Each structure stands twice: as structure tokens, then as C-alpha cells.
Amino acid sequence: MHVDLLGAKWRKSSYSNGGGGCIEVADGFSGAVPVRDSKDPEGPALVFPAGAWQAFVTAVRAGEFGSL
Numbered sequence: 001m002h003v004d005l006l007g008a009k010w011r012k013s014s015y016s017n018g019g020g021g022c023i024e025v026a027d028g029f030s031g032a033v034p035v036r037d038s039k040d041p042e043g044p045a046l047v048f049p050a051g052a053w054q055a056f057v058t059a060v061r062a063g064e065f066g067s068l
Contacts, residue, residue: 003047
């Protein structure tokens, strides 16, 4: 899936820990969720289908991955 990220408005995850373990997501992309490492904002971004990202977030909130 190719998404033009030029001009994307990135925001940090509400789960960011202040110790550098942060991700950023960009909202406003129909059907897609771009994600990047906040420590490397000029680096690559991963783009997930919106449904897959929502399933991941739901699983994290439900504790399906245990304590990381």
C-alpha cells in the first residue's frame, strides 16, 4: 500500500513512556494508518490497513500480548 506521507501530521502514542520507547501515528489517511519511530522521524514509516491497526490496538488494550 503506497501512501504519500508528505505533510502528514504526526502525533505520539498516548502510551509513550518518555524513555524513548515511542511511536507516532498520522491520522487522516482513509483506510490506512502510518506509524513511525519517534526517535527517527526522518526514517521509514510502516503503513497498516486501518482494520489491521484497529485489531492490533484492541488486542493491546485487552492485554493479549502480556506485559512488554
